[in-house]
Amino acid sequence: KNEVEQSPQNLTAQEGEFITINCSYSVGISALHWLQQHPGGGIVSLFMLSSGKKKHGRLIATINIQEKHSSLHITASHPRDSAVYICAVSQGGSEKLVFGKGTKLTVNP
Amino acid sequence: ETGVTQTPRHLVMGMTNKKSLKCEQHLGHNAMYWYKQSAKKPLELMFVYSLEERVENNSVPSRFSPECPNSSHLFLHLHTLQPEDSALYLCASSEDLIPRETQYFGPGTRLLVL
Numbered sequence: 001k002n003e004v005e006q007s008p009q010n011l012t013a014q015e016g017e018f019i020t021i022n023c024s025y026s027v028g029i030s031a032l033h034w035l036q037q038h039p040g041g042g043i044v045s046l047f048m049l050s051s052g053k054k055k056h057g058r059l060i061a062t063i064n065i066q067e068k069h070s071s072l073h074i075t076a077s078h079p080r081d082s083a084v085y086i087c088a089v090s091q092g093g094s095e096k097l098v099f100g101k102g103t104k105l106t107v108n109p
Numbered sequence: 110e111t112g113v114t115q116t117p118r119h120l121v122m123g124m125t126n127k128k129s130l131k132c133e134q135h136l137g138h139n140a141m142y143w144y145k146q147s148a149k150k151p152l153e154l155m156f157v158y159s160l161e162e163r164v165e166n167n168s169v170p171s172r173f174s175p176e177c178p179n180s181s182h183l184f185l186h187l188h189t190l191q192p193e194d195s196a197l198y199l200c201a202s203s204e205d206l207i208p209r210e211t212q213y214f215g216p217g218t219r220l221l222v223l
Binding site: 035042048086096099 | 157197199
């Protein structure tokens with residue numbers, strides 16, 4: 001069992017829909033990262049958070065440390081949001097990131 | 110554009126070839142990383158360098174040989190690879206080797222081993 005689990009694995013939405021991607025982890029962490037990977041491979045860091053909530057444009061990330069769970073929300077989704085969204089955690093005092101398998105999001109016009 | 114570049118973007122090689130992947134970061138960061146991303150699997154950390162010294166070798170076969178000549182450049186030398194080594198190889202950098210640092214990723218090199 002992977003230490004970082006994401007759901008769903010695949011998600012298809014219509015433009016304008018509100019989207020939620022979930023991440024659960026089983027280890028103690030110092031921070032949780034949400035990353036976006038576009039077709040072709042490039043990865044962009046969206047958020048790094050260790051508590052509470054962060055917002056950037058139409059993206060919102062929340063984390064519940066007690067429940068070991070984080071969510072990434074996209075409001076008013078757009079086809080350009082289509083990508084793979086990856087959750088990763090930094091464990092304790094380690095510089096390693098442990099990655100989930102990713103959620104493939106497709107937003108249709 | 111994240112400030113981390115990788116070349117080549119695509120590479121096809123035979124099992125007897127020797128090739129090198131190059132990563133360059135223009136961010137003034139002190140830590141650099143090599144990751145492997147295989148189909149339907151999470152990213153796997155391969156190597157970590159901090160201030161040009163290797164600090165992590167994540168049980169990677171010796172057919173992969175990293176080199177970090179300075180804090181801006183990172184190479185991955187490849188020799189006698191296997192078809193199962195076909196994957197996307199991603200380079201990343203961060204300001205320092207601290208767990209809560211954001212890592213900046215390059216676009217990756219898509220490698221096919223025939």
